[in-house]
Amino acid sequence: MGNSVIVRRLGLLAVLALCVVLLALVPHLPSYYVRVVDSILIYIILAVGLNLVVGYAGLLDLGFIAFYAVGAYAYALLASGQFDIHLPFIVILFIGAAAGAIAGVLLGFPVLKLRGDYLAIVTLSFGEIIRIAINNADDLTNGPQGIAGLDRASLFGLPLTTPVHFYWLLLVLAITVCGGVYYMERSILGKAWRALREDQDVVRGLGINTTTLKLLAFALSAAIGGAGGVIFGAFQRFVSPESFTFQESLLVVLIIIIGGVGNIVGVIAGAVVLVVLPEVLHFAAQYRLLIYGVVLVTVIVLRPGGLVSPRFNLGFIIRKVRTLWLSPSKT
Amino acid sequence: MALALENVSKHFGSLVAIRNLSLSFDVGSIYSIIGPNGAGKSTVVNMIAGSYSVTSGAIRLGATALNRLPKHRIAQLGVSRTYQNLRLFDGMTVLENLEVCFFPQSWLTFLTGAKRLSKAERLEICHACLAEFHLSDVADVLAGDLPYGRQKILELARAFVTQAPIVLLDEPAAGLNHTETKDMAAMIAGLKREDRAIILVEHDMEMVMSISDRIDVLNYGELLCSGTPDLVRTNERVQEAYLGTTEELDDIRKLAQSRRAQGGLRANAGIVRH
Amino acid sequence: MLDYFLQQLIFALAIGAIYGLIALGYTMVYGVMRLINFAHGEFFMLGPYVYTFIFSGLIGLGGLAPMLDSAIAIIASFVIVGLLGVAIERFAYRPLRAYGRLAPMLSALGMSIVLQSAVRVTVGPQPVHFPAIVPSTPIDALGGMVTTVQFGILVAAVLLMVGLTLFVNGTRLGIWIRAASESWTTSSLLGIRVNRAVSLVFFIGPGLGAMAGIMYASYYGIMQPTMGSVIGLKAFTAAILGGIGSIPGAMLGGFLLGAIETFGTAFLPILSFGYIGTEYRDVFAFAVLILVLLFKPAGLLGETVSEETTVAKKDY
Ligand SMILES: Nc1ncnc2c1ncn2[C@@H]1O[C@H](COP(=O)(O)OP(=O)(O)OP(=O)(O)O)[C@@H](O)[C@H]1O
Ligand SMILES: [Mg+2]
Numbered sequence: 001m002g003n004s005v006i007v008r009r010l011g012l013l014a015v016l017a018l019c020v021v022l023l024a025l026v027p028h029l030p031s032y033y034v035r036v037v038d039s040i041l042i043y044i045i046l047a048v049g050l051n052l053v054v055g056y057a058g059l060l061d062l063g064f065i066a067f068y069a070v071g072a073y074a075y076a077l078l079a080s081g082q083f084d085i086h087l088p089f090i091v092i093l094f095i096g097a098a099a100g101a102i103a104g105v106l107l108g109f110p111v112l113k114l115r116g117d118y119l120a121i122v123t124l125s126f127g128e129i130i131r132i133a134i135n136n137a138d139d140l141t142n143g144p145q146g147i148a149g150l151d152r153a154s155l156f157g158l159p160l161t162t163p164v165h166f167y168w169l170l171l172v173l174a175i176t177v178c179g180g181v182y183y184m185e186r187s188i189l190g191k192a193w194r195a196l197r198e199d200q201d202v203v204r205g206l207g208i209n210t211t212t213l214k215l216l217a218f219a220l221s222a223a224i225g226g227a228g229g230v231i232f233g234a235f236q237r238f239v240s241p242e243s244f245t246f247q248e249s250l251l252v253v254l255i256i257i258i259g260g261v262g263n264i265v266g267v268i269a270g271a272v273v274l275v276v277l278p279e280v281l282h283f284a285a286q287y288r289l290l291i292y293g294v295v296l297v298t299v300i301v302l303r304p305g306g307l308v309s310p311r312f313n314l315g316f317i318i319r320k321v322r323t324l325w326l327s328p329s330k331t
Numbered sequence: 332m333a334l335a336l337e338n339v340s341k342h343f344g345s346l347v348a349i350r351n352l353s354l355s356f357d358v359g360s361i362y363s364i365i366g367p368n369g370a371g372k373s374t375v376v377n378m379i380a381g382s383y384s385v386t387s388g389a390i391r392l393g394a395t396a397l398n399r400l401p402k403h404r405i406a407q408l409g410v411s412r413t414y415q416n417l418r419l420f421d422g423m424t425v426l427e428n429l430e431v432c433f434f435p436q437s438w439l440t441f442l443t444g445a446k447r448l449s450k451a452e453r454l455e456i457c458h459a460c461l462a463e464f465h466l467s468d469v470a471d472v473l474a475g476d477l478p479y480g481r482q483k484i485l486e487l488a489r490a491f492v493t494q495a496p497i498v499l500l501d502e503p504a505a506g507l508n509h510t511e512t513k514d515m516a517a518m519i520a521g522l523k524r525e526d527r528a529i530i531l532v533e534h535d536m537e538m539v540m541s542i543s544d545r546i547d548v549l550n551y552g553e554l555l556c557s558g559t560p561d562l563v564r565t566n567e568r569v570q571e572a573y574l575g576t577t578e579e580l581d582d583i584r585k586l587a588q589s590r591r592a593q594g595g596l597r598a599n600a601g602i603v604r605h
Numbered sequence: 606m607l608d609y610f611l612q613q614l615i616f617a618l619a620i621g622a623i624y625g626l627i628a629l630g631y632t633m634v635y636g637v638m639r640l641i642n643f644a645h646g647e648f649f650m651l652g653p654y655v656y657t658f659i660f661s662g663l664i665g666l667g668g669l670a671p672m673l674d675s676a677i678a679i680i681a682s683f684v685i686v687g688l689l690g691v692a693i694e695r696f697a698y699r700p701l702r703a704y705g706r707l708a709p710m711l712s713a714l715g716m717s718i719v720l721q722s723a724v725r726v727t728v729g730p731q732p733v734h735f736p737a738i739v740p741s742t743p744i745d746a747l748g749g750m751v752t753t754v755q756f757g758i759l760v761a762a763v764l765l766m767v768g769l770t771l772f773v774n775g776t777r778l779g780i781w782i783r784a785a786s787e788s789w790t791t792s793s794l795l796g797i798r799v800n801r802a803v804s805l806v807f808f809i810g811p812g813l814g815a816m817a818g819i820m821y822a823s824y825y826g827i828m829q830p831t832m833g834s835v836i837g838l839k840a841f842t843a844a845i846l847g848g849i850g851s852i853p854g855a856m857l858g859g860f861l862l863g864a865i866e867t868f869g870t871a872f873l874p875i876l877s878f879g880y881i882g883t884e885y886r887d888v889f890a891f892a893v894l895i896l897v898l899l900f901k902p903a904g905l906l907g908e909t910v911s912e913e914t915t916v917a918k919k920d921y
Contacts, residue, residue: 110898117845118849118898120641121845122898125842125890125891125894128888129892132888188453191423191434192431192434194420194423199418201418202418203431205380205381205411207403207432207434207493208406289722290719292722293718297697297716301697301712
């Protein structure tokens, strides 16, 4: 028995080490691959944020990208020649998150009374309104041309310019966001959200103000979206309304559904699949989108509950690791 | 604390579900509301809990008029309930179903943490409650995976876990078998306390008669009679409304007796609904 | 000014009728399946393509009388697009029924990508000229303000709507559809073949969408693979505006949206002293929608959903 414990622990260490090594290897890949990984990480952050609303609270939000746009434009306006304001990146990161949250609450208020699909369409409209407004407010946002030449970002004196720099930043942020959301999921707030998803009338009957609950979900997820947008702005050093179309909102929703709703591990898998798939399909030239669509439909028809089973979640993995480490004989 | 309905009416379109109903409930007793299907019992419960609006009249808890308040405010004031058709959070564990009840009730308590139970305190209360309702062994089972009888008990536990002074129970024994019903009756009787009013809607006469301090009989949305179990039992109008005319009742009795002689049917006044 | 107003009114009615026809497809599908069929805009787009294909095919074969060719091509597009809708429901949505509402929606999104890119790879992404079904000439009898195309669109759309209403309210199959929308379980318990009702809805909805597409393309004389996206979104807005699930609601929503958009954009620059221009046209639809839902959360003709009504549905 003593032997098998050692073997198991070694196995566990090996898996962990492999993960760390893989993550550490990324910066040494050619720049194109680093960019893809960056993109995956951004979408993980966005999808985990949106998942608070869609997966936990059960509210279908189809206008999520608007918050991302708010964050990106916060960076574009506060760190560029547009108004000759040049705030530091970290400050704008917080401003972007706050602006996202405020936009989230603003959106939240009118939609609180709505149920189900009405909510979906109102959030969708909201996203479109924001995009069209950005497109037309020429004085502020330069309209369709967008704003170029944004400041090079730096964080605590370290430059944030290459994809590798952003890789580290995004990795830290993604882990923080996943950890934070996981913690929230297990707190009483997370339980109230799940209850809300199951039966909102009963939740009200327990003395819980469902309006507050929904607003909180909207605000938190919008803050994450806003922060993601700031990083996107700093990364691209160019923003234009084109990046914030309805299709982008849908992509984030797709990541959540295809991975497995309400499951952080699923969201990560979904982001990897949906970001990598179009890249892999480059060879197919003009058939790329067609194949993408066919794969999408096939996957969902074959695995309607998402790629990752709901049981295989972060909690499961953590429990597994813990028991394996502390009392391996039980497993 | 006393709960009072004053001239309450409820209309659904042209249907008058409750007509000029006045009732009052004080802590310390178990009240039963009975009546044939469609008499308006659940409607009363739903109006008190704020699920249904009141067409006219007032519902007061102490000095507060409930019928103008949003539903969650009513619950915060100390009204908790169960539903005629089970409404548990099926995808959450038994323990979590109870824990949710302790969600901080306002922004302020949520943000500052004042008056807010710590996680340990919350869990302690919930575990104690589970033990009281014999659910400890299934604390980590998903509520939806429990057998029906235990789901009914879990819903009961959820209504009592916050120690609400007014508890509304809408047919807690519906769908339970004879033994389960007996257990349920004993359980509810044991929950009677000085600082709590239990308002029970139930079709099982044995249960109603054995545990109620007062019985209110509704028929077509109107109060037919109200009083102690003995009073109600012997009231002829009640028997007519509830079971048909006395002749019909005699026929049924005879039939039941002959069946029982054959050793089959168990007399059951309750109408099982799912 | 009055002439201008009349002209705008006719435009509003024509575009509103088109919105209404598409909205009907959204609403009927939503009614029976509680599904937002994101692929619906693509049926609208397919309409003119299928029409052109058949029409030029007929001409290639020698052709009959020109009007007859058009008529055949129109009917054929209805049927072909309708059947495509039925097939898509059968293979992409039906297997997902037991899996909540997000999975079918995702599938619909995927189908939308598939349809649009399929057209793109077969005929190319660029806009193509759409052959006029009737030559666009001003009708003198109506003061010269209305063209034959506008008039034709209006008449055809109204005929289709009246036909649909008669069908849904008066025939056995129509009653099936309404029953299935009301309650899926009860209908199946009563022996209604719910699956047939669903198939029927997926035939009629896309068919009507295709008709709307043909009207739209004849109005602007042009078609392109992406034309379904924005219009589809707006028609969906119209369906919600009227109250999703409600057939008269979809028609009302369509006309209202057409009117709001047209008059809003026409008069907004005047009202705002030129500050807000016509580029806000697309914002209009959405802003009005949000406003309406603030006061009528279930849309104009929709069933209000409160706890009182849901409890009633659950318990009885
Ligand atoms: N939400 C509602 N909408 C319309 N009618 C309703 C609604 N709720 C109840 N009713 C009607 O009001 C009347 C009283 O119903 P209620 O549910 O209160 O009866 P009940 O006494 O609880 O009956 P049961 O013993 O069957 O539960 C019935 O006629 C019912 O159809
Ligand atoms: Mg009842």
